[in-house]
Amino acid sequence: MSEESRHLGFDTKAVRLGYKPDVSNNYSLMPPIGLSSTFQQDDPSTHRGFLYVRQNNPSRQILEKGFALLEDAKYSLCFSSGTSAISAVVQLLNTGDHIVSSEVIFGGTYRYFDEITGRVGITTTYVDARDPENVENALQANTKLVFLETPSNPLLSLCDIARIAEIVHRAPGILFAVDNTFLTSYYQRPLDMGADISVYSATKYLNGHTDVCMGAMCFNDDNLLPRLRYLQNNAGIGPSPFDCYLVYRSLKTLPVRLRHHMKNGLKVAQFLESHPLVTKVLCPWLPSHPQHELAKRQASGYTSMISFYVNGDLQQTSALLKKFRLINMAGSLGGVESLAEIPSVLSHASFPVGDRARLGITDNLVRLSVGLEDVDDIIADLDQALRSTLL
Numbered sequence: 001m002s003e004e005s006r007h008l009g010f011d012t013k014a015v016r017l018g019y020k021p022d023v024s025n026n027y028s029l030m031p032p033i034g035l036s037s038t039f040q041q042d043d044p045s046t047h048r049g050f051l052y053v054r055q056n057n058p059s060r061q062i063l064e065k066g067f068a069l070l071e072d073a074k075y076s077l078c079f080s081s082g083t084s085a086i087s088a089v090v091q092l093l094n095t096g097d098h099i100v101s102s103e104v105i106f107g108g109t110y111r112y113f114d115e116i117t118g119r120v121g122i123t124t125t126y127v128d129a130r131d132p133e134n135v136e137n138a139l140q141a142n143t144k145l146v147f148l149e150t151p152s153n154p155l156l157s158l159c160d161i162a163r164i165a166e167i168v169h170r171a172p173g174i175l176f177a178v179d180n181t182f183l184t185s186y187y188q189r190p191l192d193m194g195a196d197i198s199v200y201s202a203t204k205y206l207n208g209h210t211d212v213c214m215g216a217m218c219f220n221d222d223n224l225l226p227r228l229r230y231l232q233n234n235a236g237i238g239p240s241p242f243d244c245y246l247v248y249r250s251l252k253t254l255p256v257r258l259r260h261h262m263k264n265g266l267k268v269a270q271f272l273e274s275h276p277l278v279t280k281v282l283c284p285w286l287p288s289h290p291q292h293e294l295a296k297r298q299a300s301g302y303t304s305m306i307s308f309y310v311n312g313d314l315q316q317t318s319a320l321l322k323k324f325r326l327i328n329m330a331g332s333l334g335g336v337e338s339l340a341e342i343p344s345v346l347s348h349a350s351f352p353v354g355d356r357a358r359l360g361i362t363d364n365l366v367r368l369s370v371g372l373e374d375v376d377d378i379i380a381d382l383d384q385a386l387r388s389t390l391l
């Protein structure tokens with residue numbers, strides 16, 4: 001990151017993203033998309049910065065620079081999906097190593113740890129990381145990675161990043177990674193609180209327009225850079241230049257979108273909390289959330305992810321989703337459109353049934369990603385659907 005940019009506010013950084021029009025880009029205000037898959041060399045054994053699209057390419061380099069700038073991180077790398085960013089972190093480990101993970105995590109991460117990492121002899125212990133002591137007690141001599149998701153998908157429970165960083169770093173050689181997808185670097189700064197790596201599904205709020213699948217990570221450790229770059233290239237998990245361009249474009253409006261997501265999200269959460277057919281609302285930015293104080297301490301705001309329980313069974317909850325006229329029944333989150341799903345049968349269907357019941361991922365739990373439509377329209381849609389299904 002250039003010294004010149006350090007003092008600028010987040011909104012300014014997002015608009016500029018460290019890019020300067022100059023002769024190399026024909027003074028275009030938006031960087032051109034570099035789609036070339038290979039680059040001309042001036043000597044058979046060397047290259048002039050770019051060799052082959054998978055190794056590096058101009059569009060990816062510009063995006064990675066922008067991501068790092070937004071998080072005040074030394075380095076950022078982009079991947080073909082959030083899942084491949086997480087896989088790169090895990091591929092830093094060796095057979096016989098051990099992972100401690102928060103137990104409420106994105107269903108795909110759980111499948112990756114259990115079905116793929118598990119098969120090559122890397123074991124994972126899942127803990128209720130709301131209590132940092134549970135993380136501490138799960139650490140073993142061979143633990144090499146602590147992986148947390150906060151706020152968690154889909155229960156929106158929190159982990160104390162600073163406290164857990166302190167515990168993890170008492171033992172040398174353990175990486176501490178935080179999946180920051182739900183808040184992004186606009187609202188939460190895992191690296192500033194002691195995490196080694198922040199990981200993102202850029203498919204969600206970072207891109208925010210429901211048209212790209214991408215992952216990203218930020219970190220400060222010089223030693224991690226060559227190792228992670230090597231994996232990005234040689235595991236073949238980098239993003240396409242065109243997608244890099246789209247996400248670069250989206251980042252310029254990230255702070256504006258997120259402020260509006262937060263405004264809409266809070267109004268919807270308050271509406272749901274007052275609704276007689278809703279039994280419980282999960283949203284860390286509401287005073288009713290058991291970890292509201294922690295939410296305010298470690299984040300500067302909130303996005304628009306809300307989960308809520310309705311007074312019904314799977315059949316009624318499914319009927320509710322089918323009644324929506326405006327809110328889309330769909331997986332994913334963080335886009336301009338409002339999206340709703342039932343985690344127990346979709347995003348978290350791979351969790352063992354017993355775990356789902358114990359954790360509260362029950363058939364009457366709805367996960368809602370509040371979009372950027374007029375909030376009164378979103379509320380009216382929720383109200384009509386709730387009334388016509390559950391009365």
Ligand SMILES: *Cc1c(COP(=O)(O)O)cnc(C)c1O
Binds near residue numbers: 200
């Ligand atoms: C979606 C998601 C992922 C996976 O990202 P993809 O881009 O879908 O591969 C990881 N973590 C969280 C919290 C997510 O919501």
